[in-house]
Amino acid sequence: MSMPNAMALGAHRGSIELKQFFRERASVVFTFTFPALLLLLLGSIFDGDVSRGGVTGGQVLTASFAAAGIVSTSFVNLGSALAVERDDGTLKRLRALPMPPVSFFLGKIVLVVVAGLAELALLLAIGAVMFDLPLLHDPVSWFTMAWLFVLGVTACSLLGIAASSLARSARSAGAITMVPYTVLLFISGVYIPHQALPGWMADLGAVFPIKWLAQGFRAALLPDHMAELEPAGRWELDRVAIVLALWCAGGLVLCLTTFRWRSSLTR
Template identity: 75%
Template sequence: MTTPNALTIGGARGVVELKQFFRERDSVVFTFTFPAVLLMMLGSVFDDAGAAGVSGGQVLTASFAAAGIVSTSFVNLGSALAVERDDGTLKRLRSLPMPPVSFFLGKIVLVVVASFAELVLLLAIGVLMFDVALPSDPAAWLTMAWLFALGITSCSLLGIAASSLSRSARSAGAVTTLPYTVLLFISGVYVPLQTVPDWMADVGAVFPVRWLAQGFRAALLPERMAAYEPAGHWELGKAAVILALWCIGGLVLCLTTFRWRSRLTR
Protein backbone atom coordinates (compact mmCIF):
# COMPACT_ATOMS: atom_id res chain seq x y z
CA MET A 1 0.00 0.00 0.00
CA THR A 2 1.44 3.39 -1.03
CA THR A 3 1.74 5.99 1.72
CA PRO A 4 0.28 9.35 0.67
CA ASN A 5 2.92 12.04 0.27
CA ALA A 6 2.69 15.61 1.49
CA LEU A 7 1.47 16.86 -1.90
CA THR A 8 -1.37 14.33 -2.05
CA ILE A 9 -2.41 15.10 1.50
CA GLY A 10 -2.24 18.81 0.71
CA GLY A 11 -4.57 18.34 -2.26
CA ALA A 12 -7.05 16.45 -0.10
CA ARG A 13 -6.80 19.14 2.53
CA GLY A 14 -7.50 21.74 -0.15
CA VAL A 15 -10.77 20.00 -1.01
CA VAL A 16 -11.75 20.12 2.66
CA GLU A 17 -10.87 23.83 2.87
CA LEU A 18 -12.98 24.61 -0.19
CA LYS A 19 -15.98 22.71 1.18
CA GLN A 20 -15.73 24.50 4.52
CA PHE A 21 -15.35 27.89 2.86
CA PHE A 22 -18.34 27.57 0.53
CA ARG A 23 -20.54 26.24 3.34
CA GLU A 24 -20.12 29.54 5.21
CA ARG A 25 -22.44 31.56 3.02
CA ASP A 26 -22.04 34.84 4.88
CA SER A 27 -18.26 34.68 4.50
CA VAL A 28 -18.50 33.76 0.83
CA VAL A 29 -20.91 36.60 0.08
CA PHE A 30 -18.76 39.18 1.88
CA THR A 31 -15.53 37.91 0.30
CA PHE A 32 -16.79 38.22 -3.24
CA THR A 33 -19.17 41.16 -2.97
CA PHE A 34 -17.03 43.65 -1.04
CA PRO A 35 -14.55 44.44 -3.86
CA ALA A 36 -17.26 43.92 -6.49
CA VAL A 37 -19.71 46.35 -4.89
CA LEU A 38 -16.98 48.95 -4.38
CA LEU A 39 -15.99 48.62 -8.03
CA MET A 40 -19.59 49.05 -9.20
CA MET A 41 -20.15 52.08 -6.99
CA LEU A 42 -16.87 53.91 -7.60
CA GLY A 43 -16.83 52.93 -11.26
CA SER A 44 -20.30 54.36 -11.77
CA VAL A 45 -19.43 57.59 -9.94
CA PHE A 46 -16.18 58.21 -11.82
CA ASP A 47 -17.01 56.55 -15.13
CA ASP A 48 -17.11 59.86 -16.98
CA ALA A 49 -13.91 61.18 -15.41
CA GLY A 50 -11.56 59.48 -17.83
CA ALA A 51 -8.29 60.39 -19.52
CA ALA A 52 -6.88 59.64 -22.97
CA GLY A 53 -10.18 58.11 -24.05
CA VAL A 54 -10.25 55.65 -21.15
CA SER A 55 -13.07 55.93 -18.60
CA GLY A 56 -12.65 55.98 -14.85
CA GLY A 57 -14.58 52.73 -14.62
CA GLN A 58 -12.09 50.99 -16.89
CA VAL A 59 -9.13 52.22 -14.85
CA LEU A 60 -10.82 51.18 -11.61
CA THR A 61 -11.55 47.72 -13.00
CA ALA A 62 -7.86 47.13 -13.65
CA SER A 63 -6.89 48.44 -10.22
CA PHE A 64 -9.59 46.46 -8.41
CA ALA A 65 -8.33 43.26 -10.02
CA ALA A 66 -5.36 43.66 -7.71
CA ALA A 67 -7.54 44.63 -4.74
CA GLY A 68 -9.59 41.45 -5.17
CA ILE A 69 -6.49 39.25 -5.08
CA VAL A 70 -5.21 40.95 -1.92
CA SER A 71 -8.64 40.61 -0.31
CA THR A 72 -8.94 36.86 -0.89
CA SER A 73 -5.34 36.15 0.10
CA PHE A 74 -4.03 38.58 2.72
CA VAL A 75 -7.31 39.64 4.38
CA ASN A 76 -9.30 36.42 4.32
CA LEU A 77 -6.44 34.01 4.92
CA GLY A 78 -4.98 36.10 7.73
CA SER A 79 -8.36 36.45 9.43
CA ALA A 80 -9.27 32.79 9.00
CA LEU A 81 -6.01 31.55 10.50
CA ALA A 82 -6.40 33.85 13.49
CA VAL A 83 -9.90 32.49 14.12
CA GLU A 84 -8.73 28.89 13.72
CA ARG A 85 -5.88 29.52 16.15
CA ASP A 86 -8.21 31.11 18.69
CA ASP A 87 -10.81 28.32 18.63
CA GLY A 88 -8.19 25.58 18.86
CA THR A 89 -8.53 24.27 15.29
CA LEU A 90 -4.85 24.78 14.49
CA LYS A 91 -3.80 23.06 17.71
CA ARG A 92 -5.95 20.03 16.87
CA LEU A 93 -4.72 19.89 13.28
CA ARG A 94 -1.11 20.09 14.45
CA SER A 95 -1.65 16.98 16.58
CA LEU A 96 -2.73 14.96 13.54
CA PRO A 97 -0.22 12.88 11.50
CA MET A 98 -0.38 15.49 8.73
CA PRO A 99 2.76 17.32 7.61
CA PRO A 100 2.49 21.07 8.27
CA VAL A 101 3.32 21.72 4.62
CA SER A 102 0.18 19.79 3.62
CA PHE A 103 -1.96 22.06 5.78
CA PHE A 104 -0.58 25.16 4.09
CA LEU A 105 -0.90 23.57 0.65
CA GLY A 106 -4.58 23.13 1.42
CA LYS A 107 -4.85 26.82 2.27
CA ILE A 108 -3.07 27.70 -0.98
CA VAL A 109 -5.60 25.66 -2.97
CA LEU A 110 -8.39 27.67 -1.33
CA VAL A 111 -6.67 31.00 -2.01
CA VAL A 112 -6.00 30.15 -5.66
CA VAL A 113 -9.60 29.13 -6.34
CA ALA A 114 -11.10 32.08 -4.44
CA SER A 115 -8.71 34.61 -6.00
CA PHE A 116 -9.35 33.34 -9.51
CA ALA A 117 -13.12 33.46 -8.98
CA GLU A 118 -12.82 37.01 -7.61
CA LEU A 119 -10.71 38.10 -10.57
CA VAL A 120 -13.21 36.65 -13.05
CA LEU A 121 -16.07 38.40 -11.25
CA LEU A 122 -14.34 41.79 -11.28
CA LEU A 123 -13.38 41.50 -14.95
CA ALA A 124 -16.95 40.51 -15.78
CA ILE A 125 -18.24 43.62 -14.03
CA GLY A 126 -15.73 45.72 -15.95
CA VAL A 127 -16.76 44.23 -19.28
CA LEU A 128 -20.50 44.45 -18.67
CA MET A 129 -20.70 47.81 -16.90
CA PHE A 130 -17.70 49.82 -18.09
CA ASP A 131 -16.95 48.42 -21.55
CA VAL A 132 -13.55 47.03 -20.54
CA ALA A 133 -11.95 45.28 -23.51
CA LEU A 134 -10.19 42.06 -22.54
CA PRO A 135 -6.66 41.79 -23.99
CA SER A 136 -6.17 40.29 -27.43
CA ASP A 137 -2.39 40.14 -27.00
CA PRO A 138 -1.08 36.89 -25.43
CA ALA A 139 1.66 38.93 -23.72
CA ALA A 140 -0.98 40.78 -21.71
CA TRP A 141 -2.50 37.50 -20.52
CA LEU A 142 0.99 36.27 -19.61
CA THR A 143 1.50 39.46 -17.60
CA MET A 144 -1.74 38.84 -15.71
CA ALA A 145 -0.69 35.22 -15.09
CA TRP A 146 2.61 36.05 -13.42
CA LEU A 147 1.03 38.95 -11.53
CA PHE A 148 -1.62 36.55 -10.25
CA ALA A 149 0.96 33.95 -9.20
CA LEU A 150 3.32 36.39 -7.48
CA GLY A 151 0.40 38.32 -6.00
CA ILE A 152 -1.32 35.40 -4.30
CA THR A 153 2.01 33.97 -3.13
CA SER A 154 3.31 37.18 -1.55
CA CYS A 155 -0.04 38.27 -0.10
CA SER A 156 -0.87 34.80 1.24
CA LEU A 157 2.49 34.59 3.01
CA LEU A 158 1.95 38.05 4.47
CA GLY A 159 -1.56 37.02 5.55
CA ILE A 160 -0.16 33.96 7.33
CA ALA A 161 2.40 36.14 9.11
CA ALA A 162 -0.19 38.80 9.98
CA SER A 163 -2.47 36.19 11.54
CA SER A 164 0.02 35.89 14.40
CA LEU A 165 -0.44 39.57 15.29
CA SER A 166 -4.02 38.98 16.41
CA ARG A 167 -4.38 38.25 20.10
CA SER A 168 -7.80 36.72 19.49
CA ALA A 169 -10.41 36.08 16.82
CA ARG A 170 -12.10 39.37 17.75
CA SER A 171 -9.15 41.45 16.57
CA ALA A 172 -8.41 39.35 13.47
CA GLY A 173 -10.52 41.43 11.11
CA ALA A 174 -9.01 44.73 12.21
CA VAL A 175 -5.43 43.47 11.93
CA THR A 176 -5.87 42.60 8.26
CA THR A 177 -8.65 44.92 7.06
CA LEU A 178 -7.15 48.18 8.32
CA PRO A 179 -3.79 47.92 6.49
CA TYR A 180 -5.60 46.57 3.42
CA THR A 181 -7.92 49.59 3.29
CA VAL A 182 -5.11 52.07 3.87
CA LEU A 183 -2.95 50.49 1.18
CA LEU A 184 -5.78 50.68 -1.35
CA PHE A 185 -5.85 54.45 -0.87
CA ILE A 186 -2.11 55.06 -1.08
CA SER A 187 -1.41 52.51 -3.83
CA GLY A 188 -3.49 54.02 -6.61
CA VAL A 189 -6.53 51.75 -6.36
CA TYR A 190 -9.23 54.09 -5.04
CA VAL A 191 -7.67 57.31 -6.30
CA PRO A 192 -4.99 58.10 -8.94
CA LEU A 193 -1.44 58.11 -7.62
CA GLN A 194 -1.02 61.68 -8.86
CA THR A 195 -3.50 62.85 -6.21
CA VAL A 196 -1.76 61.03 -3.35
CA PRO A 197 0.82 63.01 -1.30
CA ASP A 198 4.37 62.04 -2.21
CA TRP A 199 5.20 60.56 1.18
CA MET A 200 2.09 58.38 1.09
CA ALA A 201 2.90 57.21 -2.43
CA ASP A 202 6.43 56.37 -1.29
CA VAL A 203 5.05 54.23 1.54
CA GLY A 204 2.61 52.53 -0.83
CA ALA A 205 5.43 51.76 -3.27
CA VAL A 206 7.03 49.50 -0.67
CA PHE A 207 4.11 47.07 -0.61
CA PRO A 208 2.69 44.60 -3.17
CA VAL A 209 -0.69 46.32 -3.72
CA ARG A 210 0.83 49.23 -5.66
CA TRP A 211 2.68 46.97 -8.07
CA LEU A 212 -0.17 44.53 -8.55
CA ALA A 213 -2.55 47.38 -9.41
CA GLN A 214 -0.07 49.01 -11.78
CA GLY A 215 0.67 45.65 -13.42
CA PHE A 216 -3.00 44.94 -14.07
CA ARG A 217 -3.43 48.40 -15.51
CA ALA A 218 -0.54 47.60 -17.86
CA ALA A 219 -2.30 44.41 -18.97
CA LEU A 220 -5.83 45.79 -19.30
CA LEU A 221 -5.43 49.42 -20.39
CA PRO A 222 -4.07 50.94 -23.62
CA GLU A 223 -0.34 51.62 -23.75
CA ARG A 224 -0.97 55.39 -23.81
CA MET A 225 -2.22 55.20 -20.22
CA ALA A 226 1.33 54.50 -19.03
CA ALA A 227 1.96 58.24 -19.27
CA TYR A 228 -0.33 58.72 -16.25
CA GLU A 229 1.77 56.48 -14.01
CA PRO A 230 4.33 58.19 -11.70
CA ALA A 231 7.31 56.99 -13.76
CA GLY A 232 5.62 57.56 -17.11
CA HIS A 233 5.79 53.86 -17.97
CA TRP A 234 4.47 50.59 -16.53
CA GLU A 235 7.64 49.41 -14.67
CA LEU A 236 6.71 45.74 -15.04
CA GLY A 237 10.25 44.58 -14.37
CA LYS A 238 10.34 46.52 -11.11
CA ALA A 239 6.92 45.14 -10.18
CA ALA A 240 8.14 41.57 -10.69
CA VAL A 241 11.24 42.15 -8.56
CA ILE A 242 9.33 43.77 -5.68
CA LEU A 243 6.64 41.09 -5.66
CA ALA A 244 9.30 38.35 -5.73
CA LEU A 245 11.13 40.01 -2.83
CA TRP A 246 7.88 40.07 -0.86
CA CYS A 247 7.48 36.34 -1.54
CA ILE A 248 10.89 35.76 0.03
CA GLY A 249 10.28 38.22 2.86
CA GLY A 250 6.82 36.80 3.53
CA LEU A 251 8.24 33.27 3.77
CA VAL A 252 10.86 34.42 6.27
CA LEU A 253 8.16 36.15 8.34
CA CYS A 254 5.98 33.03 8.29
CA LEU A 255 8.81 30.78 9.42
CA THR A 256 9.72 33.09 12.29
CA THR A 257 6.30 34.24 13.51
CA PHE A 258 3.64 31.61 12.78
CA ARG A 259 2.09 30.02 15.87
CA TRP A 260 -0.18 26.99 16.11
CA ARG A 261 -1.53 27.97 19.52
CA SER A 262 -3.21 31.13 20.79
CA ARG A 263 -1.22 33.46 23.03
CA LEU A 264 -3.99 33.06 25.59
CA THR A 265 -3.50 29.29 25.72
CA ARG A 266 -1.67 28.19 28.82
Protein backbone atom coordinates in the same frame (compact mmCIF):
# COMPACT_ATOMS: atom_id res chain seq x y z
CA MET B 1 6.31 10.95 4.74
CA SER B 2 7.17 11.24 1.04
CA MET B 3 6.48 14.38 -0.95
CA PRO B 4 3.90 12.66 -3.26
CA ASN B 5 1.90 11.64 -0.18
CA ALA B 6 2.21 15.13 1.24
CA MET B 7 0.97 16.60 -2.06
CA ALA B 8 -1.97 14.16 -2.13
CA LEU B 9 -2.86 15.07 1.45
CA GLY B 10 -2.56 18.73 0.53
CA ALA B 11 -4.98 18.32 -2.38
CA HIS B 12 -7.43 16.49 -0.10
CA ARG B 13 -7.04 19.18 2.52
CA GLY B 14 -7.71 21.76 -0.18
CA SER B 15 -11.06 20.16 -1.04
CA ILE B 16 -11.98 20.30 2.65
CA GLU B 17 -10.96 23.96 2.87
CA LEU B 18 -13.10 24.80 -0.15
CA LYS B 19 -16.15 23.01 1.27
CA GLN B 20 -15.76 24.75 4.63
CA PHE B 21 -15.27 28.14 2.98
CA PHE B 22 -18.33 27.95 0.73
CA ARG B 23 -20.50 26.71 3.61
CA GLU B 24 -19.79 29.95 5.47
CA ARG B 25 -22.15 32.07 3.40
CA ALA B 26 -21.50 35.31 5.26
CA SER B 27 -17.74 34.97 4.71
CA VAL B 28 -18.20 34.09 1.04
CA VAL B 29 -20.53 37.03 0.43
CA PHE B 30 -18.21 39.50 2.16
CA THR B 31 -15.05 38.19 0.46
CA PHE B 32 -16.50 38.39 -3.04
CA THR B 33 -18.90 41.31 -2.81
CA PHE B 34 -16.77 43.88 -0.97
CA PRO B 35 -14.33 44.59 -3.85
CA ALA B 36 -17.07 44.02 -6.46
CA LEU B 37 -19.51 46.40 -4.77
CA LEU B 38 -16.87 49.08 -4.37
CA LEU B 39 -15.94 48.71 -8.03
CA LEU B 40 -19.58 49.11 -9.07
CA LEU B 41 -20.03 52.22 -6.91
CA LEU B 42 -16.76 53.98 -7.66
CA GLY B 43 -16.73 52.91 -11.30
CA SER B 44 -20.21 54.33 -11.84
CA ILE B 45 -19.27 57.60 -10.13
CA PHE B 46 -16.01 58.14 -12.01
CA ASP B 47 -16.89 56.52 -15.32
CA GLY B 48 -15.79 59.47 -17.46
CA ASP B 49 -13.00 59.75 -20.01
CA VAL B 50 -9.60 60.07 -18.36
CA SER B 51 -7.33 59.96 -21.42
CA ARG B 52 -7.21 60.98 -25.02
CA GLY B 53 -7.76 57.37 -26.00
CA GLY B 54 -11.23 57.32 -24.47
CA VAL B 55 -10.31 55.06 -21.56
CA THR B 56 -12.91 55.58 -18.83
CA GLY B 57 -12.54 55.81 -15.09
CA GLY B 58 -14.52 52.59 -14.71
CA GLN B 59 -12.01 50.75 -16.86
CA VAL B 60 -9.05 52.09 -14.90
CA LEU B 61 -10.73 51.17 -11.61
CA THR B 62 -11.46 47.66 -12.88
CA ALA B 63 -7.77 47.10 -13.58
CA SER B 64 -6.79 48.47 -10.17
CA PHE B 65 -9.49 46.50 -8.36
CA ALA B 66 -8.16 43.28 -9.88
CA ALA B 67 -5.26 43.75 -7.46
CA ALA B 68 -7.62 44.63 -4.59
CA GLY B 69 -9.58 41.42 -5.20
CA ILE B 70 -6.46 39.26 -5.01
CA VAL B 71 -5.37 40.93 -1.76
CA SER B 72 -8.87 40.43 -0.34
CA THR B 73 -8.97 36.69 -1.06
CA SER B 74 -5.40 36.07 0.10
CA PHE B 75 -4.14 38.50 2.74
CA VAL B 76 -7.49 39.45 4.31
CA ASN B 77 -9.33 36.13 4.05
CA LEU B 78 -6.38 33.88 4.90
CA GLY B 79 -5.05 36.06 7.69
CA SER B 80 -8.45 36.33 9.38
CA ALA B 81 -9.27 32.62 8.97
CA LEU B 82 -5.97 31.46 10.46
CA ALA B 83 -6.36 33.78 13.45
CA VAL B 84 -9.82 32.37 14.12
CA GLU B 85 -8.63 28.78 13.70
CA ARG B 86 -5.75 29.41 16.09
CA ASP B 87 -8.04 30.99 18.67
CA ASP B 88 -10.65 28.19 18.65
CA GLY B 89 -8.02 25.44 18.79
CA THR B 90 -8.45 24.16 15.23
CA LEU B 91 -4.77 24.66 14.37
CA LYS B 92 -3.70 22.90 17.55
CA ARG B 93 -5.88 19.88 16.73
CA LEU B 94 -4.71 19.77 13.12
CA ARG B 95 -1.08 19.90 14.23
CA ALA B 96 -1.68 16.80 16.34
CA LEU B 97 -2.84 14.81 13.31
CA PRO B 98 -0.41 12.65 11.29
CA MET B 99 -0.42 15.26 8.52
CA PRO B 100 2.74 17.19 7.61
CA PRO B 101 2.48 20.97 7.95
CA VAL B 102 3.22 21.37 4.24
CA SER B 103 -0.03 19.52 3.43
CA PHE B 104 -2.01 21.90 5.62
CA PHE B 105 -0.56 24.94 3.88
CA LEU B 106 -1.03 23.35 0.46
CA GLY B 107 -4.71 23.06 1.32
CA LYS B 108 -4.80 26.77 2.14
CA ILE B 109 -3.06 27.51 -1.16
CA VAL B 110 -5.75 25.60 -3.05
CA LEU B 111 -8.43 27.68 -1.32
CA VAL B 112 -6.70 30.99 -2.01
CA VAL B 113 -6.01 30.18 -5.68
CA VAL B 114 -9.60 29.10 -6.39
CA ALA B 115 -11.08 32.06 -4.51
CA GLY B 116 -8.62 34.47 -6.14
CA LEU B 117 -9.41 33.26 -9.65
CA ALA B 118 -13.14 33.49 -8.97
CA GLU B 119 -12.80 37.03 -7.60
CA LEU B 120 -10.65 38.10 -10.54
CA ALA B 121 -13.16 36.67 -13.02
CA LEU B 122 -16.02 38.47 -11.23
CA LEU B 123 -14.25 41.84 -11.30
CA LEU B 124 -13.29 41.51 -14.96
CA ALA B 125 -16.86 40.53 -15.82
CA ILE B 126 -18.15 43.66 -14.06
CA GLY B 127 -15.62 45.75 -15.95
CA ALA B 128 -16.58 44.23 -19.29
CA VAL B 129 -20.36 44.45 -18.77
CA MET B 130 -20.67 47.73 -16.88
CA PHE B 131 -17.70 49.76 -18.15
CA ASP B 132 -16.98 48.22 -21.58
CA LEU B 133 -13.52 47.07 -20.60
CA PRO B 134 -12.02 45.26 -23.64
CA LEU B 135 -11.24 41.62 -22.91
CA LEU B 136 -7.67 40.43 -23.27
CA HIS B 137 -6.85 39.27 -26.77
CA ASP B 138 -3.05 38.96 -26.99
CA PRO B 139 -0.75 36.33 -25.40
CA VAL B 140 1.53 38.94 -23.82
CA SER B 141 -1.31 40.41 -21.75
CA TRP B 142 -2.44 36.94 -20.66
CA PHE B 143 1.12 36.06 -19.65
CA THR B 144 1.40 39.31 -17.68
CA MET B 145 -1.86 38.54 -15.90
CA ALA B 146 -0.64 35.02 -15.10
CA TRP B 147 2.65 35.97 -13.45
CA LEU B 148 1.02 38.90 -11.64
CA PHE B 149 -1.56 36.51 -10.20
CA VAL B 150 1.07 33.99 -9.09
CA LEU B 151 3.37 36.55 -7.47
CA GLY B 152 0.49 38.54 -6.00
CA VAL B 153 -1.24 35.52 -4.45
CA THR B 154 2.06 34.17 -3.11
CA ALA B 155 3.21 37.43 -1.54
CA CYS B 156 -0.17 38.36 -0.05
CA SER B 157 -0.87 34.84 1.23
CA LEU B 158 2.49 34.71 3.01
CA LEU B 159 1.87 38.14 4.50
CA GLY B 160 -1.62 37.04 5.56
CA ILE B 161 -0.19 33.99 7.32
CA ALA B 162 2.34 36.19 9.12
CA ALA B 163 -0.30 38.80 10.02
CA SER B 164 -2.53 36.12 11.56
CA SER B 165 0.00 35.74 14.37
CA LEU B 166 -0.49 39.39 15.35
CA ALA B 167 -4.11 38.78 16.37
CA ARG B 168 -4.37 37.84 20.03
CA SER B 169 -7.90 36.50 19.55
CA ALA B 170 -10.54 35.84 16.92
CA ARG B 171 -12.21 39.15 17.78
CA SER B 172 -9.19 41.16 16.68
CA ALA B 173 -8.53 39.09 13.54
CA GLY B 174 -10.67 41.23 11.25
CA ALA B 175 -9.07 44.49 12.33
CA ILE B 176 -5.55 43.11 11.92
CA THR B 177 -6.16 42.48 8.21
CA MET B 178 -8.94 44.90 7.19
CA VAL B 179 -7.38 48.09 8.57
CA PRO B 180 -4.09 47.86 6.63
CA TYR B 181 -5.95 46.56 3.56
CA THR B 182 -8.33 49.53 3.52
CA VAL B 183 -5.58 52.08 4.16
CA LEU B 184 -3.39 50.64 1.41
CA LEU B 185 -6.24 50.81 -1.10
CA PHE B 186 -6.27 54.58 -0.59
CA ILE B 187 -2.51 55.20 -0.73
CA SER B 188 -1.64 52.65 -3.45
CA GLY B 189 -3.48 54.25 -6.36
CA VAL B 190 -6.49 51.93 -6.27
CA TYR B 191 -9.19 54.34 -5.06
CA ILE B 192 -7.37 57.59 -5.77
CA PRO B 193 -4.93 58.35 -8.63
CA HIS B 194 -1.31 58.77 -7.60
CA GLN B 195 -1.33 62.34 -8.90
CA ALA B 196 -3.92 63.31 -6.26
CA LEU B 197 -1.94 61.85 -3.34
CA PRO B 198 0.53 63.82 -1.20
CA GLY B 199 4.10 62.86 -2.06
CA TRP B 200 4.86 61.20 1.28
CA MET B 201 1.66 59.15 1.05
CA ALA B 202 2.44 57.93 -2.47
CA ASP B 203 5.98 57.05 -1.37
CA LEU B 204 4.62 55.07 1.58
CA GLY B 205 2.19 53.19 -0.67
CA ALA B 206 5.04 52.29 -3.04
CA VAL B 207 6.68 50.28 -0.26
CA PHE B 208 3.87 47.71 -0.24
CA PRO B 209 2.91 45.15 -2.89
CA ILE B 210 -0.64 46.28 -3.70
CA LYS B 211 0.63 49.43 -5.46
CA TRP B 212 2.79 47.37 -7.80
CA LEU B 213 0.17 44.68 -8.28
CA ALA B 214 -2.41 47.30 -9.31
CA GLN B 215 0.10 48.94 -11.65
CA GLY B 216 0.83 45.59 -13.25
CA PHE B 217 -2.84 44.85 -13.87
CA ARG B 218 -3.29 48.27 -15.42
CA ALA B 219 -0.40 47.41 -17.76
CA ALA B 220 -2.12 44.16 -18.75
CA LEU B 221 -5.65 45.53 -19.16
CA LEU B 222 -5.24 49.12 -20.39
CA PRO B 223 -3.78 50.61 -23.60
CA ASP B 224 -0.07 51.42 -23.60
CA HIS B 225 -0.61 55.19 -23.69
CA MET B 226 -2.14 55.01 -20.20
CA ALA B 227 1.34 54.41 -18.82
CA GLU B 228 1.91 58.17 -18.99
CA LEU B 229 -0.40 58.55 -15.97
CA GLU B 230 1.79 56.32 -13.80
CA PRO B 231 4.27 58.01 -11.40
CA ALA B 232 7.25 57.04 -13.58
CA GLY B 233 5.44 57.61 -16.87
CA ARG B 234 5.77 53.92 -17.82
CA TRP B 235 4.51 50.55 -16.64
CA GLU B 236 7.79 49.40 -15.04
CA LEU B 237 6.83 45.73 -15.26
CA ASP B 238 10.38 44.67 -14.49
CA ARG B 239 10.26 46.62 -11.24
CA VAL B 240 6.79 45.26 -10.50
CA ALA B 241 8.13 41.70 -10.74
CA ILE B 242 11.17 42.48 -8.57
CA VAL B 243 9.14 44.18 -5.81
CA LEU B 244 6.56 41.38 -5.69
CA ALA B 245 9.31 38.73 -5.66
CA LEU B 246 11.02 40.53 -2.76
CA TRP B 247 7.75 40.58 -0.84
CA CYS B 248 7.39 36.84 -1.50
CA ALA B 249 10.82 36.27 0.02
CA GLY B 250 10.15 38.63 2.92
CA GLY B 251 6.74 37.09 3.56
CA LEU B 252 8.28 33.62 3.69
CA VAL B 253 10.83 34.76 6.26
CA LEU B 254 8.07 36.33 8.37
CA CYS B 255 5.99 33.15 8.19
CA LEU B 256 8.88 30.93 9.25
CA THR B 257 9.74 33.18 12.19
CA THR B 258 6.29 34.21 13.45
CA PHE B 259 3.71 31.50 12.66
CA ARG B 260 2.19 29.83 15.72
CA TRP B 261 -0.05 26.75 15.89
CA ARG B 262 -1.36 27.67 19.34
CA SER B 263 -2.88 30.85 20.70
CA SER B 264 -0.63 32.94 22.93
CA LEU B 265 -3.47 32.94 25.45
CA THR B 266 -3.38 29.13 25.76
CA ARG B 267 -2.05 27.97 29.05
